[in-house]
Amino acid sequence: MSELLQVTNITAGYGDGPAILDGAHLTVEPGKVHCIIGPNGAGKSTLLKSICGMLTIRKGEVVFNGKRLNGMRPDQILREGICFVPQERALFPKMTVRENLRMGGFILDDHKKLERRIDEILERFPILRERAEQHAGTMSGGQQQTLAMARTLIIKPAIVMLDEPSLGLAPKVIQEMFDIMKMMSAEGVTVLLVEQNALMGLKNSDWGVVLDLGRTLFEGPAGDVLADPRIQELYLGGNKAA
Amino acid sequence: MAAILQILILGLALGGVIALMGSGLSLVFGVMRIVNLAHPSLIIAGAYITYWAFKASGVDPILMLPVSAAIMAAIGVLLYRLMFERETNSVKYSEMTVLLTFALAMMVEGVLGGLFTNTQRVTSPDYATEAFFIGDVFIPKGQLYAGLVSLTIITALTLFLKYSRLGYAIRATTQNREAAELLGVNVNFISILAFAIGLGLAGAAGSLVSFVFSFFPAKHWEWVAMLMSVVVLGGMGSILGTVVAALLLSVVAAFVGTWIGATWSTMTFFLALFLILLIRPQGLFGEKPEMA
Amino acid sequence: MAVSLQQSSASAVIEARRAHNEKLARRADQTRATWFPLTLLAILIALPLLQFTGNYNYLLHLVLFAASYAAMASGWNILGGFAGYISLGHSVFFGIGGYFSGMILARYGVSTIVTAPLAGLVAAVMGYLIGLITLKVRGPSFIISSIALLMISRILFDNWELVGGANGLTLPMNDLPVLWAKVPYYYAMIAIAAFTVWATYRIKHSKFGLGLRAISKDEIKAESAGINTRFYKVMAFALSAFFVGMTGAVWGEYLTYLRPNIFLLILVSANLVLMCILGGKGTIAGPVVGAILIVALNELFVATMGASEINILGTGMVMALGLIFFPLGLIGTLAKTGKLPRVLNWD
Structure with a gap:
């Protein structure tokens, strides 16, 4: 068993509302880029939110490194090493880039270590270093997404979950985002992303997961998912042009 | 010229107090999106605590300030848990909380009316009636002290928000609640804390107000519109904006009061509110029309 | 792993939808008991007959009081309940109605019961004009603006010498015997309340009312559905002011004085x-x-x-x-x- 995170048969939904996830499962292996695809309302974001503790899991189990995560608060799960970047506005727009990074290490108690990590991150992302004292809200979409991803690295997480990192970005910029993800996984950070642009997501990933109606329909190597004729017809058809 | 300088000084000193009165309101809105209509009534509660201590044993109002602030902050924790915590997931959150604070304002007014009657009160330490003279210009000591204490507290609050770990957490929660939670901020705790600080500021303001203005339980309706105009002009949630707006409007009100008539000086605030809503619904410093 | 798409759930979904539709249909089918409000009205109309058997002035006062509030609350409901704009300043229209008809009574001796519709109209015009400004904002901003409106009118009326300033004006009393002195106002208030309730019913079920309810749910969607939201909102404000103003008119004469700290x-x-x-x-x-x-x-x-x-x-x-x-x-x-x-x- 080489899995890092194992999601078994979970049911979850918002408040007292209907179950959005109904028997979803997921296996995350260390060091790979995983891409979850599926139509609108399939439960992709809901799956990520259940894993990171923002939604109560009604049934099923989430196990990370042999530890059950069910019922833990988001900050506890973060301390375990799972970091989630929500869709679109994950930043604090009226804080500077540096302050945003400092928030990324909010759970760290060692102030000196935190400042050192911030400097390391700024060193690695020159585009952020140039803008360290600029308000995050004034940067371009791609820069903001870069900051959101870089911010997760402050605590050296085991898994980074990204909800549609490509949303609203130009194709060229999207490729830059995927390059950052590849770099992260090369360094041993496991990436789990939800992608609306299924074709592009799968091409840049190692592992593909197809989710629909709150259930996992398929899990396998990204290449296999791309090649499956039924998945091509149902989920990749409209995206051929991309 | 001296006359103009005189009005300016009086306006600025009052503006400092009004800034403190408004800053708690602004903070609570910024972090929790609660428009706290009960804020002025809680300021009056703080004023009564101070008044009572002064009457009973001659405690100086400024010395009473931390006590009043602590009492109101404690009440804030209680109120938040009882009334507002459960509304966090309500669909009509902002409408619900406004109505709840409106109900709270009436309750506070009723309790204060029952305890202290509707007579106008004012705390009268010696400095409340004394003044410094610089040439022809006089500076009332009470208003000067109150203004200075106010600005000190606001500066401390700003530094706390800017540099402390909790300050970071509060600002982060204000700007993006979900992201803050995901980075490990206990947003519910932060909400309680911000609400308690907001009410603590009301208590502190109450101590200063007690010797600057005369007050009675129903006075808060007049103040609610006045403070709202300051906070809306400053951009809801921006403390710096609140301070600037408070100083600006008080100076204008001071001129209006001197040149046109005392009745019309309060009108300045209300008319300003209408003008702002008309021209810039998001206020001067707010970047998004959150409330419009 | 095999790819298996769940097609079987479709029939279950259709079944559930059918059951839901039936439930909705049953709810709408509930026939209204129109007889109840009508009987209530008949009883209230007959109530003053009690005066032949003794002094029931207190009872009449209570019913009149409740009727006046029922009329005003129903009027408020047009803006606050249907359109979702909470106003905490509606006493302004109560005051405008009271002062308008009260001044006519004081100057020309015309009873407010006669001029009440006119007072309502004046309040509605004021509501329309104020709404043009304050309805630009919604949510908490609107609520705050409504409080400011009340504060402004209070200062204006407190300082308006023509209407007696803060001391107000005393209005002439009618010359009916004590037992019957309240009765004209009683009937006027019952009539206003009944009319208001009927009117709100008609408004709610009109196209206009539907538009207001759409605005309350989601103003942007309502706008994109082709509803002239600005006109709808301002009209709702004016209408709700109309009923409150009418009530205020009769209330002033009933009370026999006008004073800012009663009305505003x-x-x-x-x-x-x-x-x-x-x-x-x-x-x-x-x-x-x-x-x-x-x-x-x-x-x-x-x-x-x-x-x-x-x-x-x-x-x-x-x-x-x-x-x-x-x-x-x-x-x-x-x-x-x-x-x-x-x-x-x-x-």
Whole structure:
């Protein structure tokens, strides 16, 4: 068993509302880029939110490194090493880039270590270093997404979950985002992303997961998912042009 | 010229107090999106605590300030848990909380009316009636002290928000609640804390107000519109904006009061509110029309 | 791993939808008990006959009081309940109506009962003009603007010498014997209340009312659906001011004086909001039920404890508890759980 995170048969939904996830499962292996695809309302974001503790899991189990995560608060799960970047506005727009990074290490108690990590991150992302004292809200979409991803690295997480990192970005910029993800996984950070642009997501990933109606329909190597004729017809058809 | 300088000084000193009165309101809105209509009534509660201590044993109002602030902050924790915590997931959150604070304002007014009657009160330490003279210009000591204490507290609050770990957490929660939670901020705790600080500021303001203005339980309706105009002009949630707006409007009100008539000086605030809503619904410093 | 798409669930979904539709149909099918409000009205019309058997002035006063609040709360409901714009400044229109008709009575001796519709019209025009400004904002900003409006009018009326300033004006009393002195106002108020309730019913079920309810749900969507939201909102404001203004007109003469601290009181506005919340915002019977409840509760507080502080405290507490535990109000909560008695289903 080489899995890092194992999601078994979970049911979850918002408040007292209907179950959005109904028997979803997921296996995350260390060091790979995983891409979850599926139509609108399939439960992709809901799956990520259940894993990171923002939604109560009604049934099923989430196990990370042999530890059950069910019922833990988001900050506890973060301390375990799972970091989630929500869709679109994950930043604090009226804080500077540096302050945003400092928030990324909010759970760290060692102030000196935190400042050192911030400097390391700024060193690695020159585009952020140039803008360290600029308000995050004034940067371009791609820069903001870069900051959101870089911010997760402050605590050296085991898994980074990204909800549609490509949303609203130009194709060229999207490729830059995927390059950052590849770099992260090369360094041993496991990436789990939800992608609306299924074709592009799968091409840049190692592992593909197809989710629909709150259930996992398929899990396998990204290449296999791309090649499956039924998945091509149902989920990749409209995206051929991309 | 001296006359103009005189009005300016009086306006600025009052503006400092009004800034403190408004800053708690602004903070609570910024972090929790609660428009706290009960804020002025809680300021009056703080004023009564101070008044009572002064009457009973001659405690100086400024010395009473931390006590009043602590009492109101404690009440804030209680109120938040009882009334507002459960509304966090309500669909009509902002409408619900406004109505709840409106109900709270009436309750506070009723309790204060029952305890202290509707007579106008004012705390009268010696400095409340004394003044410094610089040439022809006089500076009332009470208003000067109150203004200075106010600005000190606001500066401390700003530094706390800017540099402390909790300050970071509060600002982060204000700007993006979900992201803050995901980075490990206990947003519910932060909400309680911000609400308690907001009410603590009301208590502190109450101590200063007690010797600057005369007050009675129903006075808060007049103040609610006045403070709202300051906070809306400053951009809801921006403390710096609140301070600037408070100083600006008080100076204008001071001129209006001197040149046109005392009745019309309060009108300045209300008319300003209408003008702002008309021209810039998001206020001067707010970047998004959150409330419009 | 095999790819298996779940097609079998489709029939289950269709079945569930059919069951849901049937439930909705049953709910709409509930016939209204129109006889109940009509009987109530008949009883209220006959009530002054009691005066032949003794002095029931207090009872008449209570009914008149409740009717006036029922009319005003129903009027408030057009803006607050249907369109979702909470106003805490509606006592302004109460004051405008009272002062307009009261001044005519004081100057020319024409009874306010005659001029009440005109007073309503004046209030509506004022409401229209104010709405043009304040309805640019919504949510908390609108609520704040409505409080500011009240504060401004209070200062204006307090300093307006023509209408007596803060001391107000005394209005002439009618020369009927004590037993019958209240009766004209009683009938006027009942008529205004009945008319208002009927009008709100007609408004709610008109295309205009539908538009208002759409605005309350989602203003941007309503706008994109082709509703002229600005016109709708301002009209709703004007209409709701009309009914409140009419009530204010008759109230002034009944009270025999006009004074800013009676008419331009935030507690009056608070009561309107409270009645609608407690009874059920956006329902027809809600404001009426709320008015009866609050007037009864008010009498109880005043009779047992006497002080106005207790009244304010009580009003605040009832409001907070209502908001926290019954946000939909009595009628709304009952209707949601399907337990609304048919006699109270006026929608």
